[in-house]
Amino acid sequence: MKHLHRRDFLTRSALATAAMATPRYGFSSLVKADEYVEVVTTHGRLRGARNEGVTIFKGIPYGGRVSGDRRFRRPAPLAPWTGVRDALQFGSPAIQAPRRNEPDPAEDCLFLNVWTPASDNRKRPVMFYSHGGGFVGGSGASGAQDGANLARNFDVVVVETNHRLGLLGFLYLDELAGADYAESGNMGMLDIVAGLKWVHNNIAQFGGDPSNVMIWGESGGGAKTSCLYAMPEAAPYFNKASIESGPGVRMLPKDVAAETTARLLKELNIAPEDWRKLLDVPAAGLLAAQNKLPPVPPFQEKSNPHSQARRDYSGFGPVVDGVVLPHHPFDPTAPAISRNKPLLVGWNEDEYTFFAWQSKDTEFAKLDFEGIQKKLEPQYAQDASKIVDTYRKENPNASAPAIFVAISSITMMGLGSVDIAEKKVKQGGAPVYLYNFGYKSEKKIPGTDYALGTPHAMDISFKFNNELPPRDGSAPTESYFGGNRPERFAASRHFAELWTTFARTGHPAAKDVPFWPAYNFNTHPTLRIDSTCEVIDNRFRQELAMWRSIGEL
Template identity: 65%
Template sequence: MANLSRRKFLSRVSMTAAASVLLPTVGYSASKLFTQHTNPGSFVIAPTAHGKIKGLRVDGVNCFKGVAYGGTVSGDRRFRRPAPIEAWTGVKDALELGAPTMQPPRRGEPAPAEDCLFLNVWTPANDHKKRPVMVYTHGGGYVNGSGGAAGQDGANLARNFDVVVVETNHRLGLLGFLYLDEIAGEDYTGSGNMGVLDITAALKWVHENIAEFGGDPDNVMIFGESGGGGKTSCLYAMPETAPYFNKASIESGPGVRMLTKDLAAETTERVLKELNITKQNWRKLLDVTPNQLLEIQNKFTFIPPFQENINMPEMIGFGPVVDGVTLPNHPFDPTAPDISKDKPLITGWNEDEYAFFIMTRGEGDLTKISFDDLPAKLEPEFGKDTATIIETYRRSMPDASAPQILMAVKSITLMGLGSVEIAEKKANQKGAPVYLYNFGYKSDMKIPGTDYPMGTPHAMDISFKFNNEVPPKEGDKPFWSLAGNNPDKYIASHKMAELWTNFAKTGVPSAKEVPEWPAYNFKTRPTMRIDTKCEVINDRFSKELDMWRSINKLKTL
């Protein structure tokens, strides 16, 4: 596969940059689900390995917020493993969100801070019942987001499906992924992967403590969307993480390949140059203020959750690193990771991913292009293959307009091809099953400033799988959603949440009034299309995928 040009690459990462900035709050108003309660609740106390914490029970769910799962990661712990948690006496409040990592301020959350290792827990009861545990990793690329974003509030999943939900804040960007292994010595081994090692530390906390929250430490699912899907892809391939989870879901963020050591080292060199620090004096990095580091971080491009090519010279920025130790190999290149061969997996994408990026980039004019315009819109990314791509899609979608073909092409290349590649490589392993999906519920909204349907944009699945698309209760404050206002969204949300929670419980995604979801295989190549009415579609997009394979945009086995 030929390397992307600088212009092509920047066009692509700029979309991820938009997502990283807007994903955490895009679907929701300041009236956050965290505070939408019909009663003031009552306090509940829970023991942990380091001391007792006080949460709040509201509407049948115990919620503990801002729980420390690691010690400081500032000072001499910057770029290193966190300090141990210090035990406490008495009862510590777990009633407010913890600080997210360094990033622009987040609506309704504490000020971002370097010390950010906090998690939130939702459980039906602290009763030692051994419920399945669902540990979610937020989106926002590798530079933005938190476990406190409204659309991923875990109360409805816990209440309606009898599971325990956990979400983390963890280091991101320069603080989470600056590769210092080659210049800083043994104490900094894994520095390029601190962001995902933080999540591993949270999973260890879950293993040691979740029984006190009614969860089963031996039945843990990890899942994540967009950048969270990329991070989940890494966790699925990391030896240190392996003991702490049993199944996974990678959603609209197929992390097939990650940064190589050479590319990560080049990013480090550029950071040092920006700060006028030599490699020999790298320790001066510890004296730079967090805000200065954030300013430096913002000068770099954003790394998408996927990489088409393992040798992309323009891929300079912050994201997980194949360092040969903490992340021994690319998550799904050349094969699915042996270390998770026996762990079931879900992977898939939304049908109209690209609508989100048209919206966030203010490119509504793309919804009005003609077929004469279409080649010029695709050539910067696809070059000499553009004519083949357009011809294939015009044959497979004979009634489609030029904007519809643009949407289909951009959506499948953003998140679809990597998802198919993961499914095929996992299925080829002949171990635990893998399940491929397309989320297809159609919003009744238009892309702002246009008459073009929003469809099923990137990120809209978050509130659906968390069952947060539900009829409002009396006294609840309404919130704006990408899904629009059609009440049939409640049906699709319940079905998606039920599929995910049953997968957490059994390793097989299932739901009432949903057909049996077959594991992906090379005979029928089944995909579950998730909507108000779910259906299994065999060999979906077969002509298009054959074409993508033929031009080497989808790796064949």
Template identity: 70%
Template sequence: MNTLKRRQFLSQLSLAAVGTALSGKLYASSFLDSKPLIVEEFVQTETTYGKVKGYRSEGVNIFKGIPYAGKTSGNNRFRRPAKLEPWTGVRDALHLGAPAIQAPRRNEPEPSEDCLFLNVWTPASDNKKRPVMFYNHGGGFVIGSGGSAGQDGANLARNFDVVVVETNHRLGLFGFLYLDEIAGPDYAGSGNMGLLDIIDGLKWVHENIAQFGGNPDNVMIWGESGGGAKTSCLYAMPAAAPYFNKASIESGPGVRMMDKETAHENTLQLLKQLNISANNWQKILEVPAADLLSMQAKLPFVPPFLEKNKTQGMMRRNAGGFGPVVDGKALPRHPFDPDAPAISRNKPLLVGWNEDEYTFFAWERKDTESFKMDFDGLYQKLEPQYGPADTKKIIETYRKARPNATAPDIFVAISSITMMGLGSIDIAEKKARQNGAPVYLYNFGYKSENKIPGTDYAMGTPHAMDISFKFNNEVPPKNGEPAKPSFFGGNRPERFTASHNFAELWTTFARTGKPAAQSAPVWPAYNLKNRPTMRIDTKLEVVNNQFKEEVEMWRSIGRI
């Protein structure tokens, strides 16, 4: 590392954007206030492509916007990136790189087809072999970036001596348009370009992270929401296998992905909307990116995982939308169906969800009516989805298990576990049956007192609240300054303890393959006898067979 002349300046952190695609709609939010960042000095590090210049701030070296692969525009649209050419001199890595094509993001560069950049946070660019935490951002498969402030990696690097890496990669139809059936071998794997981009980022880490103080042989992949689904896919992809050795899937259990027949139908539907015949598919290469983004917005989005039809055992097929494709090549199988992938048998896994996932979506959808209903209203709300008999059984089970719960309480619990919980449990069970490396199931339960706008109902533990907690970005203010409220986490100082607990468990897992914290009891690997789950809060507690009655009911009606 070369240290350059000291200099101080203020820079504004970007606002975070998180989201997921569920039920055919996109949900996104911006949160975390901007704050001044003091840069103490510039630092240089060597990569296989040339030197990069980052900056040091409060004990962390930060490099932003490092290219990890070449152009994906022009002739490389829907194909593998062009070769990244080395540069001479020193390349600035002081600002975020362009995010993938999407709506403009506040405090980030203009979105671009050429978006293959990554960011690195490290305590020092030395020869110390720190664990590497390679994060896959959320946003379904259509929005997000590796530069969101909520997932800023500085506190993890500083407080837990790890290296954090986050990538931008292609999204939406630019990353997942399946052309294999009509475009020939040059476009093989086109339905998974976004995932293959991430693998290019992992390969870059393998070749370069030692120069940043990281251990290329100790890499954890992790991600939340759509990033959890991406991580699920990587766990099953042969091309990713050499570059990581443990994983964490958070509030985005990617059990099943789109089959290639559905993906092909989606491609034909898009071409029809563009008035392009399948024989002349090449014309899509000439369509401006902005026009393709506009067309994408008119089509349904793909959820983080596909559900099974409970009567036929078949996967639900959604017309429209773009996401990972089980193409038999890049992604040879569903990530966790019918079982855990053998290719990652020896790689430890964390998986879990937040207790009140739905309150995030209520906030996004401006849903206030769900928090006014009585139990008759709850039946009427659930019956179209589950049918009369199952709806009655569901409500009876939850009222018995939670005798003091209101109808809105039960609706939030049902919606949250069906969105993210059942898939997480399914993954844990399948991984445990594999009798390979351990799997650890968790449930995040710290309760925010913030109210859903327009209601008196507290958000509790909504979807995406875990991001700032696990990145240890819920921390006490310095120098006696008053604490600012957290967008999701609320204003109680207890949140700082819950954040430290979450971050310590995850960084210990990254370091050793076994999650642990000083204030935690021993976290047993998940098994089919005791079914232990770590509940993460200000107090860390192992709960055996959590939500036993509810889960058994869901199993009895074929939902898991």
């Protein structure tokens, strides 16, 4: 067991995606239908299924082929179809390990899903979600992010895409392969932009407003949202954003991306001048090679990008290539291109407990305060004692494991979130709202008496309003993460209503939730989201001051 810092995040975040594809929130292969609904799109007619007040369209193609001679390039044009195409089954996710309750992964994966109250041209807000899983896993069909309850209960249209991941989405060939492969290091992000363009051209037919689109995402999806917020090609297609437990302040520099490409070629025994042989390697072979390279997190450290600590890895994610991604999303400043677009950003209070649960780490629950300091010293050296002392002083009744969880959680997701909020305020444009999700699950981490609390990824089912009593009036079943307490239903309602109101108006608000002021440098307000919500001014003031003093913020 080791202290989980941001650089350790990618491997664990892929596990988060796997955990979300569980039977508790799983989908059958076909939509259950009370009736079928047809919609005309720019490429042909689609048939979706209407059930319990929501119309669902699954597996809509939004781009053409990305295999064969289109590998590592922009998609082939999407060919129109004749007749009516069924949109009743999810499309293939990107190449990765097989996903439960989903089609087999495939290289051609450009499909999206739509949940809408009705295809009636009413111009509802559109919530365009990017899934988690770092940049190597996940799908727009992940279980907990079913969009039906958001559409049904809050009158919004929800859209989720599949897009290229891993080396098929982010292999940097710009310096090796010439003009035809320019932008190759950001193909996965450009796929998402293609999905946004599809929404712009078609969503009115599904009851959505193409001029009122919110981009949002959790974990790796938050990092993707951070990139979209800074991408000129995405800018015309959304007007507000939410970055949840995935603060993508910095992305891969070109030199690190080029080194990753060199390591991949070496792994495959391909000389650089023979790079075209990559086009002939089966996708399964590329995935196997990808899995042999140590991963990188979906956001980069604040330290010098040329230091050995920063270059001791290889992996795949968006590249700051100066064109598709002109600069780091939030370094040195918030992106000017999105100056006038409101932003939500925040994290879960106990992010770390998810990773402890996934990796079967029970040792953290046995730590004493001396043990915490020893675990922090390899990363923070002489500052380790200062970190522990600050957290003990500010949390005098907390146990040693609770202090360790607090430190690990804020270094993973909190510091980057605060950094983004502060840079957005300094920009002087649209408001930014900072939050912490704090509903506490009573479920214990197996092998310990330590409760999950508010782990990484638990927010997904809450903000999608999928923590609800059964519609048939039967007794509620245990939530996958959230436990058994009925208070979770109120927390889910608050979270979902805040986000859908933000999508509609640009200001988050909900019934029985206090007014949420924009983040500012006078009161530093943070909304704590729970069954009862609270605005907390200057939250973590001393802890953040300490992190600044040692150069981590």
